[in-house]
Amino acid sequence: MPELPEVRTVAVFLNKRIVNTTILKAECFFEKMIWRNEVKDFYKSVLNQKILKVSNYGKYLMFELSNQIIISHLRMEGKWSISKKEIDIYNANHLRLQFELSNGEYLKYYDSRKFGTIEIWDKKNYKQKSGMDKLGPEPLNSQPSFEYLKEKAIKSNSLIKAFILDQSVLCGIGNIYANEILFAAGINPERITKTLTDEELKKIIMFSNAILEKAISLKGTSIHSYKSGDGETGQFQHELKVHLRKDEKCFVCGTKILKKQVAGRGTYFCAKCQH
Template identity: 40%
Template sequence: MPELPEVENVRQTLEELVPGKTIDQVIVQVPKMIHGMEPDEFVHTLIGQTIEEVRRRGKFLLLDLTHCTLLAHLRMEGKFRLLNEQDEVSKHTHIIFHFTDHTELRFLDVRKFGTMEITHKKGEEETKSIQKLGPEPLSELFTLPPFAEKLKRTSRAVKTALLDQRLVAGIGNIYADEILFRAKVRPERAGSTLSDSEITRIYKETKNVLREAVALGGSTIRTYVNSQGKLGQFQEKLLVYGHAGEPCPICGTTIEKIKLNGRGTHFCPNCQK
């Protein structure tokens, strides 16, 4: 699933491509992708509106239009592509936003897990999808004291806590492994057992890892590319994720992979004691 760095790079490319475009037709091929209203109402609401800005909250893309905001979640393999109306339509294209300038913003999703919903303009914080999200890790709202307090109160594994979007928004499996490796904390450790210094390292590395990943366009694992078809480069910086059986880049110990709450989890048994 695309995580914060990947979604942020999709946002950045869409922000270059679609503001100022006016929707004159919407085609919904997979009705279950539309949440909160019937597909016909979704289509009717968007026709005639102009895209003004593209924002992000956690793993959600927020497209601000003239009179409303469109929330889109890419889920496992969702992708946006801006194409000309005459370009061939892929069989995995499920929602099409046709613009008055004869271009189209197409949403492709092999697994059909992606979702879209409409709220009033910049009213995303009132939706159930957004209300439960924790602070943005690269914003000033992400501060150490509440982060530490919540970790110390949980008996869950620290990696499981990091994946909980209520603690901090946008972290997924890849970056949780990388954050904990850099912080030298075992992913199975219960949050309540962490020392102040360990929590501080996790907090700092959360910001560091995500900031670096955004700068490098995210990680191209499996099918991710941004909305201009460009690959991310952060996978070249991954130290443990995807490196099971290989020597740790720090100490040479073999990197291990285990299942933790159903998620493949990579760590160095020496560096993360």
């Protein structure tokens, strides 16, 4: 958490607010978060660069500058906001990085757990240098193709829950949406991936697209602390069918929703509906 819909929501918000502004100054208050870069070099790299675009790929938020790309991985608790210097939308004690912008506002990064990372690379080779070239396709816009997913699946002895959480297979799905996708597809999370039928693989593609697109339209799922860049909560939590519903009745069959650890993650499912 945040997963693809939440990071996409943040990217859309920031893209509307900071495109074409210039970074006048950068201040980092937790240097370990500047990953694979020296802090002094990071400061030099961003100084006087214009922000051309904010986007995301899967769980990664990307700031396209004049010459480089900043990649932000929010991990568990990372949050970006726009405000005046003296205003903190989130807890000021959790402020880890801020950019002074040419429009008089400040782009601020908060992270209570300090797990998030920030890195900067040249545009020409950032995918290879950052490892983003190893990521699989985002499950949106009818992606991935059935042929792609089947080729990956028939070679996999992993549990299907672990398979769809693997970012080198599908980029952007985390625990919440994995639980929801497998329920919608009627697939038990402990199935061995290579045992899935063609029809079941097609259902994973279809429901991955449908669920992520709906979550994006509702600005993500606010569980625990996620909020968008302006402090707004998402609304997809009201659409959850199994996640966090342990011992509640399944909306389809009335059986109690179970919870167990699968692939190291808290997994919610209906034993009757998911085979």
